[in-house]
Amino acid sequence: MAVTLPRPDRRRALQSAAAGVVVLALLLWWLLPVGGGEKPEGKVTFATGVSTGVYQTYGEMLKRDLSRDLPDVDVTLLQTRGSPDNVERLARGRATFAIAATDAVAAYHGRDAGRLRACARLYDDYMQLIVPRGSKVRSARDLRGLRVGVGDDGSGVQLITRGLIKAAGLDFDKDIKAVRSGIDTMPALLRKGKLDAFFWSGGLPTTAVRTLAQEYPIRLVQLGDLTGPLHRQGGVTRYYRAATVPADAYQEIRQPDDVKTIAVPNLLVTTDRVDPELAKGVTRTVIKNRDRIGAKVHAAQKVDLRTAVFTDPLPLHMGAARYYRSEKP
Numbered sequence: 001m002a003v004t005l006p007r008p009d010r011r012r013a014l015q016s017a018a019a020g021v022v023v024l025a026l027l028l029w030w031l032l033p034v035g036g037g038e039k040p041e042g043k044v045t046f047a048t049g050v051s052t053g054v055y056q057t058y059g060e061m062l063k064r065d066l067s068r069d070l071p072d073v074d075v076t077l078l079q080t081r082g083s084p085d086n087v088e089r090l091a092r093g094r095a096t097f098a099i100a101a102t103d104a105v106a107a108y109h110g111r112d113a114g115r116l117r118a119c120a121r122l123y124d125d126y127m128q129l130i131v132p133r134g135s136k137v138r139s140a141r142d143l144r145g146l147r148v149g150v151g152d153d154g155s156g157v158q159l160i161t162r163g164l165i166k167a168a169g170l171d172f173d174k175d176i177k178a179v180r181s182g183i184d185t186m187p188a189l190l191r192k193g194k195l196d197a198f199f200w201s202g203g204l205p206t207t208a209v210r211t212l213a214q215e216y217p218i219r220l221v222q223l224g225d226l227t228g229p230l231h232r233q234g235g236v237t238r239y240y241r242a243a244t245v246p247a248d249a250y251q252e253i254r255q256p257d258d259v260k261t262i263a264v265p266n267l268l269v270t271t272d273r274v275d276p277e278l279a280k281g282v283t284r285t286v287i288k289n290r291d292r293i294g295a296k297v298h299a300a301q302k303v304d305l306r307t308a309v310f311t312d313p314l315p316l317h318m319g320a321a322r323y324y325r326s327e328k329p
Helices: 008-032 056-070 083-091 102-107 156-167 184-192 207-215 224-231 237-238 276-288 290-292 297-301 320-326
Strands: 042-047 073-078 098-101 118-131 146-150 177-179 196-203 218-221 241-245 259-271
Touching: 008 320, 042 083, 056 073, 056 098, 056 276, 056 290, 073 118, 073 259, 083 098, 083 102, 083 156, 083 259, 098 102, 098 118, 098 156, 102 146, 102 237, 102 259, 102 297, 118 156, 118 184, 118 207, 118 241, 118 276, 118 297, 118 320, 146 184, 156 196, 156 224, 156 237, 156 259, 184 207, 184 218, 196 207, 207 218, 218 259, 224 237, 259 276, 276 290, 276 320, 290 297
Parallel strands: 042 073, 042 098, 146 177, 146 196
Antiparallel strands: 098 259, 118 196, 118 218, 118 259, 241 259
């Protein structure tokens, strides 16, 4: 007698097929490389700084490298007033990436501040107090009653300058004649005798300072005597460190000795809105092209994997973290 086999239940057959698809998908997920999504594309706005500052020069060099490494990404450079302005633009969605000093990042408490992320620690800005070579000013304490360039309102220069003036025992609004100008105009004002001194915070060397020294005799004033009083103010001053401007940083000045000052780290900043693959690609370009960018922006030579991940006060962007993990031996 023939044996009649039971016909497979249709529902069970569908369930078995679905289970097979799931198993296959899991197998492919395991075997295929993670994070190998589509190449980044679209428009990116990179906030830099004033036209004659180091931020702008760095941005121009980085844009050139990104056009090669990420050919489908269209990068537009945006000149700004500096770090605080850059952080504000990022948080409000008006820029995609920016360079900003850590004190400006820490000081920002505006809307969407919690969305800020870092891709890398870049290089340090050095605070520079510049006077005519024959000036009697030997310390920021000697600026009382003088016309002093303090940076534009909303600039990183002015943020640090206010702290330094206070550390020098002076009142920013009463004891100096504060001229709110940037590095694009302060050198000319000093050369024309319309300023007695000006502050600048930037990488070494800054082109505008070098150009001024070629046309007019200047000198850097030490700020090392203010490190202690500055740190005692608390707050964002914890991001400042004692530093030295080497005597050969500005050969045009012909200053025989190193100059003690303070420095503050810069970060490459973005937000958590940015696609991880884009953040990963930009971070890779920053690290891989350090030497080429550093040939023109000498401070950028200090960027490397060992220091780039220290981005306090911001967490690393997910995409940047993926890049650093992929480079780990």
